[in-house]
Amino acid sequence: MVRRNAIKAEPVSALQPPEGGLSVGYLMGRARASLLSGLDAELARFALSGMQFAVLKHVADGTARTAADLCRFMQYDTGAMTRILDRLEEKGLLRRERSREDRRAVVLRVTSSGRTQLPRLAAAAMRVLEAHLAGFAPAEIEALKGYLGRMIENGQMQGEDRRTGTGGRS
Numbered sequence: 001m002v003r004r005n006a007i008k009a010e011p012v013s014a015l016q017p018p019e020g021g022l023s024v025g026y027l028m029g030r031a032r033a034s035l036l037s038g039l040d041a042e043l044a045r046f047a048l049s050g051m052q053f054a055v056l057k058h059v060a061d062g063t064a065r066t067a068a069d070l071c072r073f074m075q076y077d078t079g080a081m082t083r084i085l086d087r088l089e090e091k092g093l094l095r096r097e098r099s100r101e102d103r104r105a106v107v108l109r110v111t112s113s114g115r116t117q118l119p120r121l122a123a124a125a126m127r128v129l130e131a132h133l134a135g136f137a138p139a140e141i142e143a144l145k146g147y148l149g150r151m152i153e154n155g156q157m158q159g160e161d162r163r164t165g166t167g168g169r170s
Contacts, residue, residue, distance in 0.1 A: 031132070034132065035128060035129070035132055036050050036051075038128040038131065038132065039053065039124075039125055039128045042124040042125070042127060042128050043121065043124055043125075046117065046120070046121060046124070047091070048091075048121065050125075051074075051076075051084055052084055052087060052088055053121050053124075053125060054074065055070055055074075055081075055084055055085070055088060055094070056088065056093060056094060056110060056114055056117075056118060056121070057118070057121075057122070058070060058073060058074070059094060059108045059109070059110050060110045060114070060115065060118055064108070065107050065108060066105060066106065066107055066108060067081050067082065067085060067106070067108065070108075085108070088114075092111055092113050092114075093110065093111055093113055093114035093117060094108060094109065094110055094111060094114055095108075095109050095111055096108060096109075097109055
């Protein structure tokens with residue numbers, strides 16, 4: 001007779017924030033997860049995920065031209081990005097083309113069908129964001145944007161310091 005160890009479920013307390021209250025990182029992660037979950041639910045009627053919408057949006061607005069650009073910008077691995085691009089291509093919303101400037105490169109283009117869909121998808125994304133910001137005063141939203149912008153700038157400066165080896169020293 002083979003004896004198997006039962007897998008014990010993690011106690012509910014393991015899902016709670018660390019002792020000492022809610023950390024900023026924990027709250028930001030939860031807010032991001034809630035936004036993405038809401039976006040996925042809202043975009044389900046279009047048979048798209050929030051990540052697929054984000055890819056379309058970034059290609060359409062010129063933030064990213066290639067799969068590598070998307071991976072860097074969105075902090076996504078190449079395998080997962082390839083699957084997302086495959087699905088968008090199957091749906092006829094995006095296409096891959098050889099670059100005219102550099103035949104080795106493959107650039108991404110939103111199709112006319114994708115461009116037609118984007119305003120509806122953006123409106124769905126806006127509904128999710130507005131629902132998450134319900135009850136915030138306009139000044140609070142501006143303050144939040146300022147705080148988040150500053151955090152992004154600080155992170156970018158820290159990344160530059162790591163690349164240059166200055167460690168934050170001027």
